[in-house]
Amino acid sequence: MIKIDLSGKIALVTGASGELGRVIATVLAQGGADVAIHYFRNRERADRLALEIKKLDRRACVVSADLGEAASVRSMQKEVEKELGAPDIIVNNAVSQYVWKPVLEQAIEDYESQFQTCVLQNVLMTQTFVPAMIRKKWGRVIAINTECAMQNFPTQSAYVAGKRGMDGILRVLAREIGPHGITVNQVAPGWTISERDRLNGTEQQPDYDKNVPLRRRGEDIEIAHAVAFLASDLASFITGTYLPVCGGNIMPTI
Ligand SMILES: NC(=O)c1ccc[n+]([C@@H]2O[C@H](COP(=O)([O-])OP(=O)(O)OC[C@H]3O[C@@H](n4cnc5c(N)ncnc54)[C@H](OP(=O)(O)O)[C@@H]3O)[C@@H](O)[C@H]2O)c1
DSSP: OOOOOOTTOEEEETTTTSHHHHHHHHHHHHTTOEEEEEESSOHHHHHHHHHHHHHTTOOEEEEEOOTTOHHHHHHHHHHHHHHTOSOSEEEEOOOOOOOOOOTTTOOHHHHHHHIIIIIIHHHHHHHHHHHHHHHHTOEEEEEEOOTHHHHOOTTOHHHHHHHHHHHHHHHHHHHHHGGGTEEEEEEEEOSOBOHHHHHHTOOOOHHHHTTSTTSSOOBHHHHHHHHHHHHSGGGTTOOSOEEEESTTSOOOOO
């Protein structure tokens, strides 16, 4: 039987206090990885997740950082290495909150914060954590993008700018660090059902669902499964990809 086996691996998931990050961290732990749980302001959710992961008999630690600040990311690295060791897998998932506005009205601060959490996060996480992967000759850089990066719909400009910016960095990075046995991939969710929707009963969005070839929104666990696959040896020859997990709502051309 083929199975995803991440035992012996250490994963760091940024934004693991958030909706998708929490499920990604849990699924990586279910696959056998020890997990560092990054949060920004919501320590309580991170602590709760750490308890759940420890119940799976995996090691877990909780760390905080502003991912747009080099010093903050470096101090997170020290904590993770002290608690668990150097990560083999990083999942760059965090994103700052976004206000949907037309370009004519979008605040400059929104462009800056998307640049920080999309572009700079990926640069700083790479510069901080990839050197140890190079030493181990094995590593996984997985970043969470979005279907919006291909849709370019009104009010998405700052978000799309950040996500397209990180896409450029990650494609270059895949070429640069591939020779060291490290893969670099992006997972691009559609508008995804998470715990918040389940609590609010907002899973179905008919105006959105009707245009999706699979006629529904994806579930958080379906995003997490794609991440776990890319983290595993089953995806050993996949790098530089942008993998939509959106029921076919976008289809990158070849
Ligand atoms: N949800 C969707 O439908 C969807 C669709 C497409 C793509 N995505 C992508 O999936 C990823 C996760 O989305 P989500 O919906 O799960 O987001 P979310 O629930 O809003 O969580 C965002 C996470 O990022 C952290 N964060 C915010 N600002 C930060 C900063 N300046 N520095 C460091 N961390 C920061 C938050 O930490 P605290 O809460 O601890 O402050 C939180 O853990 C994002 O990259 C998003 O673009 C999501």
